[in-house]
Amino acid sequence: MLNPTADNTLGRYLLFLGDTVEPGYAKTAFGLRDWAGERCVGELALPAATVSTGLTPMTARQAHDLGATALVIGVAAPGGMIPEAWVPALLEALEAGLDLVSGMHVKLAQLPPLREAAGRLGRRLIDIRTPPADIPVASGVKRPGRRLLTVGTDCALGKKYTALALTRALRARGVAVDFRASGQTGILIAGGGMPIDAVVADFVAGAAEMLSPAAAPDHLDVIEGQGSLFHPAYAGVSLGLLHGSQPDLFVVCHDPGRSHILGFPAKPLPTIEAVIAQTVALGRVTNPDIACAGVALNTSAMTPEAAQAEIDALSQRLGLPVADPIRGGAAFERLLDACLANQEQA
Amino acid sequence: MLNPTADNTLGRYLLFLGDTVEPGYAKTAFGLRDWAGERCVGELALPAATVSTGLTPMTARQAHDLGATALVIGVAAPGGMIPEAWVPALLEALEAGLDLVSGMHVKLAQLPPLREAAGRLGRRLIDIRTPPADIPVASGVKRPGRRLLTVGTDCALGKKYTALALTRALRARGVAVDFRASGQTGILIAGGGMPIDAVVADFVAGAAEMLSPAAAPDHLDVIEGQGSLFHPAYAGVSLGLLHGSQPDLFVVCHDPGRSHILGFPAKPLPTIEAVIAQTVALGRVTNPDIACAGVALNTSAMTPEAAQAEIDALSQRLGLPVADPIRGGAAFERLLDACLANQEQA
Numbered sequence: 001m002l003n004p005t006a007d008n009t010l011g012r013y014l015l016f017l018g019d020t021v022e023p024g025y026a027k028t029a030f031g032l033r034d035w036a037g038e039r040c041v042g043e044l045a046l047p048a049a050t051v052s053t054g055l056t057p058m059t060a061r062q063a064h065d066l067g068a069t070a071l072v073i074g075v076a077a078p079g080g081m082i083p084e085a086w087v088p089a090l091l092e093a094l095e096a097g098l099d100l101v102s103g104m105h106v107k108l109a110q111l112p113p114l115r116e117a118a119g120r121l122g123r124r125l126i127d128i129r130t131p132p133a134d135i136p137v138a139s140g141v142k143r144p145g146r147r148l149l150t151v152g153t154d155c156a157l158g159k160k161y162t163a164l165a166l167t168r169a170l171r172a173r174g175v176a177v178d179f180r181a182s183g184q185t186g187i188l189i190a191g192g193g194m195p196i197d198a199v200v201a202d203f204v205a206g207a208a209e210m211l212s213p214a215a216a217p218d219h220l221d222v223i224e225g226q227g228s229l230f231h232p233a234y235a236g237v238s239l240g241l242l243h244g245s246q247p248d249l250f251v252v253c254h255d256p257g258r259s260h261i262l263g264f265p266a267k268p269l270p271t272i273e274a275v276i277a278q279t280v281a282l283g284r285v286t287n288p289d290i291a292c293a294g295v296a297l298n299t300s301a302m303t304p305e306a307a308q309a310e311i312d313a314l315s316q317r318l319g320l321p322v323a324d325p326i327r328g329g330a331a332f333e334r335l336l337d338a339c340l341a342n343q344e345q346a
Numbered sequence: 347m348l349n350p351t352a353d354n355t356l357g358r359y360l361l362f363l364g365d366t367v368e369p370g371y372a373k374t375a376f377g378l379r380d381w382a383g384e385r386c387v388g389e390l391a392l393p394a395a396t397v398s399t400g401l402t403p404m405t406a407r408q409a410h411d412l413g414a415t416a417l418v419i420g421v422a423a424p425g426g427m428i429p430e431a432w433v434p435a436l437l438e439a440l441e442a443g444l445d446l447v448s449g450m451h452v453k454l455a456q457l458p459p460l461r462e463a464a465g466r467l468g469r470r471l472i473d474i475r476t477p478p479a480d481i482p483v484a485s486g487v488k489r490p491g492r493r494l495l496t497v498g499t500d501c502a503l504g505k506k507y508t509a510l511a512l513t514r515a516l517r518a519r520g521v522a523v524d525f526r527a528s529g530q531t532g533i534l535i536a537g538g539g540m541p542i543d544a545v546v547a548d549f550v551a552g553a554a555e556m557l558s559p560a561a562a563p564d565h566l567d568v569i570e571g572q573g574s575l576f577h578p579a580y581a582g583v584s585l586g587l588l589h590g591s592q593p594d595l596f597v598v599c600h601d602p603g604r605s606h607i608l609g610f611p612a613k614p615l616p617t618i619e620a621v622i623a624q625t626v627a628l629g630r631v632t633n634p635d636i637a638c639a640g641v642a643l644n645t646s647a648m649t650p651e652a653a654q655a656e657i658d659a660l661s662q663r664l665g666l667p668v669a670d671p672i673r674g675g676a677a678f679e680r681l682l683d684a685c686l687a688n689q690e691q692a
Contacts, residue, residue, distance in 0.1 A: 105546075105548070137579045138578055138579035139578075139579075140578030140579060140607075140610050140612070140613060141612070196547065197546075197547050197548040198546055198547070198548065199546070199547050200451075200543075200544055200545070200546060200547070201542065201543050201544070201545050201546070201547050201550045201582060201583045201586065202451070202543040202544065202579075202580060202583060204547045204582045204583075205578065205579050205580070205581070205582060206579065229585075229628070230628075230631050231631075232484055232485075232486030232551065232589055232631055232632050233483045233484035233485075233486060233548075233551050233552065233589070234548060234551070235551070235585050235586065235589055235628070235631070236547060236550045236551060236582040236583060236584075236585045236586030236587075236589070237547045237548060237550075237582060237586075238582075239575075239581050239582045239585045240547065240581065240582030240583075241582075243578055243579070243581055243582070261486075264486050266486070266487070267486060267631070278627065278628070281624065282575070282576075282581070282624070285576050285577075285578055285581070285613070286578050
């Protein structure tokens with residue numbers, strides 16, 4: 001089983017924001033709001049929080065009464081721990097009848113008060129970031145089916161949103177396509193996947209092979225990328241995911257407003273050209289035909305005019321389709337065409 | 347602590363060979379014989395085994411009487427498991443007064459008979475491949491001290507032996523140098539290190555930073571490499587180790603008799619030139635001054651004349667020092683010079 005908690009992850013959620021003041025830490029909450037909004041009942045934040053999803057604020061009891069099945073920790077705390085200050089709210093959720101869902105490296109059951117309360121009340125503590133136990137070493141053998149991987153110039157700039165937007169738009173065109181989640185938020189959105197960065201290093205490529213299994217020749221898996229080949233901390237995850245995914249195509253995700261690796265002010269961002277060249281050079285190990293379909297730009301901080309100018313200039317420079325998948329439009333249609341072009345040749 | 351078992355790993359060992367018939371599976375036994383021979387009391391093999399280290403065969407009781415403190419599982423079984431057939435011999439070792447040491451992914455204590463016997467007898471079950479719990483995400487910040495990493499065109503062709511041979515020879519020249527082990531055999535030889543391939547993927551580069559901490563500017567860490575950037579299963583480990591090691595220099599290890607990735611008959615070996623280019627391109631993320639010091643050839647299967655011809659031809663082709671560190675000689679002295687050249691400039 002790719003994700004033993006799949007049944008749970010299609011529950012209905014109360015999004016917990018803790019005491020978060022930095023929107024960048026609330027990726028899980030925003031991702032669920034944007035891509036699984038019909039399963040989000042409301043939000044719960046501690047008084048110190050300044051971040052909001054815009055969903056209705058409510059207590060755990062109210063959320064339960066409205067059909068929520070679980071409280072999802074929708075924010076990451078620095079260091080990946082669960083702060084003491086969150087525990088009373090989490091206990092209250094358990095008391096109100098909700099399970100707890102977490103995508104952090106630390107396990108919910110490692111906190112004795114949560115373990116005790118869940119046991120006493122018969123609630124579940126669901127750790128989305130726990131990989132299955134039976135991951136094999138990668139075989140490296142090419143498997144049938146087509147695959148597209150989103151890669152990035154950095155973390156946290158749109159690889160998941162791009163993969164989800166491509167999946168939705170290609171499905172609307174009638175393509176047999178599945179989104180394959182490699183991170184905790186994607187897993188909650190899709191109801192399954194592989195928390196690739198929590199896998200023991202020797203098995204990362206094997207885990208990526210499991211995530212996107214053999215399929216019909218005309219089926220497309222759109223695989224959520226992680227990190228960046230040029231990231232000083234996470235590049236090994238990115239490379240294992242690239243090798244195990246064996247993508248026929250990749251889309252480079254980039255934020256034109258970012259000049260340095262997030263959290264690493266001494267590390268300049270690689271160029272898109274460098275990311276394309278390295279992804280092809282390294283990706284050829286498991287798929288000699290790997291090619292770049294285009295670039296997804298995150299222009300969320302730009303005016304429509306500035307975004308269009310950036311998209312046009314970059315497309316000219318690279319000779320590739322460039323689009324902001326969230327803005328859509330003609331540029332995005334050209335990127336979708338490129339995602340299907342190889343298929344017609346195959 | 348880098349290695350909580352450091353005290354144990356400097357014990358005296360009985361090398362256990364199981365029922366192994368493939369010498370390639372006995373890397374740990376051979377490594378200990380070759381680099382920590384003074385702490386190897388003898389060997390123990392089951393009747394079906396055909397592999398031998400050449401050390402004196404003996405029972406666990408005899409080894410204990412000769413001063414052995416532990417039985418080391420010196421072979422890897424396919425799949426990384428401990429076969430049922432080995433258990434009686436392991437129990438006999440516990441009864442004879444020996445601890446058990448294993449470098450496999452599976453933990454010794456997962457076998458109930460071993461756990462029960464060790465508990466009853468007060469013996470230790472020591473799993474060398476268990477990383478510490480407190481590994482941070484990599485900082486990417488350059489730290490003082492010089493570092494050399496051995497990299498490879500594949501697994502299992504001399505990265506550990508090269509690192510050990512370089513360390514020994516540089517120490518003989520009066521250089522302040524330490525060997526840093528990244529795999530189970532190296533950890534047993536050195537009495538410490540980091541089992542890098544057993545670390546959770548997000549923390550591999552951080553684990554490599556721990557393995558080779560800040561040091562005096564003229565101190566050199568020679569770090570044992572793992573896998574290969576072109577390996578379809580393990581490249582992510584290699585890249586995380588490269589980034590966290592921040593090497594100033596690297597030595598490419600290669601076996602001229604190997605044409606394909608070991609165990610992946612469909613995957614041709616990368617060229618040495620490709621490994622150099624990729625190691626520089628990716629290594630620059632954490633050390634912009636990374637450079638190749640030369641190549642270590644494993645010519646153990648060749649005549650001295652054929653080895654010399656291969657070394658000369660390759661050195662000519664690459665314009666770099668090339669040597670077989672185990673054969674030594676003038677070529678190896680030139681490789682050692684290259685490992686020190688950067689230091690004099692610094």
